[in-house]
Amino acid sequence: MKHLFTFAFALMISIAGHSQEKNIETESVTLDNLITFIVEHYSINTDSTETKNITFLIETYANNFNTEDKVILKQAFKLLSKRVTEDDLISIVAYSNFNGVALKQAEATDVKKLLYAVEHLKSSVKTFEEDGIELAYEFTKENFIEESENSVVMIRIPNRTSEVVKTEAIDSKKKTKTKSNALVLTAITLLPEIIAVIKN
Structure with missing residues (x-):
C-alpha cells in the first residue's frame, strides 16, 4: 500500500x-x-x-x-x-x-x-x-x-556549401584584377599625351 x-x-x-x-x-x-x-x-x-x-x-x-x-x-x-x-x-x-x-x-x-x-x-x-x-x-x-x-x-x-562563398570571393578578386589591368592599359595609352603636356 x-x-x-x-x-x-x-x-x-x-x-x-x-x-x-x-x-x-x-x-x-x-x-x-x-x-x-x-x-x-x-x-x-x-x-x-x-x-x-x-x-x-x-x-x-x-x-x-x-x-x-x-x-x-x-x-x-x-x-x-x-x-x-x-x-x-x-x-x-x-x-x-x-x-x-x-x-x-x-x-x-x-x-x-x-x-x-x-x-x-x-x-x-x-x-x-x-x-x-x-x-x-x-x-x-x-x-x-x-x-x-x-x-x-x-x-x-x-x-x-562553403565552396559557394569561396567561388564568390575568387570572382570578386578576378573583377578587381581586371579593373586594375584596365587602369594600367589606360595609363600606358595616355602616357604620350601626358609627356607632351609636361614638355609644353
Missing part, C-alpha cells in the same frame, strides 16, 4: 511538472520563403496583446553567407522590424557549420542590431557550442517570458 501511495504521488508530481512545461512554438522555413513567412506570420495589425519572444535559428554553411543569401536575410529582418513592436524581442542563434548565440534578446525594432548580427554572424558569437539546435531551445527556455509568445524559427538554407 505504501509503494502504491508513493507511485501515485510521484505520478502526480510528474503530471504537474509536464503541465507547467514551458510552451515554445516551433516553425521551420527555407531562406527562399522567409520574406513570405514573415508577411504571413507577423503583423502589428492584430488583436493579440501577447508580446513576442522569437529565437531565429539560422543555418550556416561557411564562415559567412554569400551575397544573395545575406541580402535576403537583411531584407527579411528589415521587414520584420516594421511588423513587430518595441516590446517584442529577437534572438539569433547559428547552427550547422558553426553553432552559437549571435544576438541575445534585442528589441525587435532595433534594425541596426539585427543587421549587424546578420552581417557579422560568426564574430558576434562569443561562445561556440557543439549543437546549435539544442542550444536554441535551451536558450529560449532559459529566457522564457511568461504571457508572451515564445518561439523558435528555424531558417534552413539547403544546397549550399
Whole structure:
C-alpha cells in the first residue's frame, strides 16, 4: 500500500511538472520563403496583446553567407522590424557549420542590431557550442517570458556549401584584377599625351 501511495504521488508530481512545461512554438522555413513567412506570420495589425519572444535559428554553411543569401536575410529582418513592436524581442542563434548565440534578446525594432548580427554572424558569437539546435531551445527556455509568445524559427538554407562563398570571393578578386589591368592599359595609352603636356 505504501509503494502504491508513493507511485501515485510521484505520478502526480510528474503530471504537474509536464503541465507547467514551458510552451515554445516551433516553425521551420527555407531562406527562399522567409520574406513570405514573415508577411504571413507577423503583423502589428492584430488583436493579440501577447508580446513576442522569437529565437531565429539560422543555418550556416561557411564562415559567412554569400551575397544573395545575406541580402535576403537583411531584407527579411528589415521587414520584420516594421511588423513587430518595441516590446517584442529577437534572438539569433547559428547552427550547422558553426553553432552559437549571435544576438541575445534585442528589441525587435532595433534594425541596426539585427543587421549587424546578420552581417557579422560568426564574430558576434562569443561562445561556440557543439549543437546549435539544442542550444536554441535551451536558450529560449532559459529566457522564457511568461504571457508572451515564445518561439523558435528555424531558417534552413539547403544546397549550399562553403565552396559557394569561396567561388564568390575568387570572382570578386578576378573583377578587381581586371579593373586594375584596365587602369594600367589606360595609363600606358595616355602616357604620350601626358609627356607632351609636361614638355609644353
